[in-house]
Amino acid sequence: MYERILPARCSGSWSVGSMLVLMAIRKVRLLGDPVLRSKCNLVDDPASPAIRIVADDLLDTFEDLQKMGGGGGLSASQIGAPIQLIYIVLEGPAVMVNPEIVDIGADDFLYWDSCASFSNLLVRVQRAFHVVVRYQDLEGKTCEVEAEGPRAQLLQHEIDHLDGLLAIDLALGFDPFCLREEWDEHHSEEGRHSEPYPRIGPAHPEFRF
Numbered sequence: 399m400y401e402r403i404l405p406a407r408c409s410g411s412w413s414v415g416s417m418l419v420l421m422a423i424r425k426v427r428l429l430g431d432p433v434l435r436s437k438c439n440l441v442d443d444p445a446s447p448a449i450r451i452v453a454d455d456l457l458d459t460f461e462d463l464q465k466m467g468g469g470g471g472l473s474a475s476q477i478g479a480p481i482q483l484i485y486i487v488l489e490g491p492a493v494m495v496n497p498e499i500v501d502i503g504a505d506d507f508l509y510w511d512s513c514a515s516f517s518n519l520l521v522r523v524q525r526a527f528h529v530v531v532r533y534q535d536l537e538g539k540t541c542e543v544e545a546e547g548p549r550a551q552l553l554q555h556e557i558d559h560l561d562g563l564l565a566i567d568l569a570l571g572f573d574p575f576c577l578r579e580e581w582d583e584h585h586s587e588e589g590r591h592s593e594p595y596p597r598i599g600p601a602h603p604e605f606r607f
């Protein structure tokens with residue numbers, strides 16, 4: 399359960415009726431915390447005050463992570479709320495409730511993935527190069543977003559969190575793990591991902607042993 403205690407650090411407030419609600423930076427749950435392996439619950443009412451609280455906490459925590467060079471998204475399970483809600487920055491920031499991938503195109507690509515729950519580690523994974531994601535916004539409206547390359551990978555990463563799946567579970571190829579310090583020394587951002595290649599057909603050269 400997501401138990402909201404009086405936060406140590408607060409960055410704002412809003413009201414539900416006469417109740418003042420403090421916005422809070424939550425502790426980011428780290429690899430090994432069982433909540434990261436939760437199969438997250440569907441959200442029945444995206445417009446409810448309880449969901450708004452989690453969404454605001456997620457935004458606050460995400461913005462705090464940015465000060466330390468955090469990534470492009472965060473899932474509710476990473477702040478201890480196992481519900482199907484993510485905060486993500488694509489063209490702009492968005493809160494996605496009950497997101498699901500409804501199309502994955504025909505190509506995959508390789509990507510050195512990272513996660514706020516194990517920020518010192520990069521993991522090479524194979525993801526769909528193109529996805530279409532359907533979700534609800536905080537008013538309950540159904541929306542769709544289409545993304546390619548790193549943005550598509552980010553969506554898949556955050557949606558995987560909602561199934562209790564982490565990038566380390568998808569590690570592929572020879573030597574797929576790299577500490578950030580070593581990655582910074584031996585790789586470059588240009589090499590963060592491969593070109594797309596057909597999912598059906600010869601394996602990517604990285605996987606031909």
Ligand SMILES: [Zn+2]
Nearest residue numbers: 512513514515
């Ligand atoms: Zn993550």
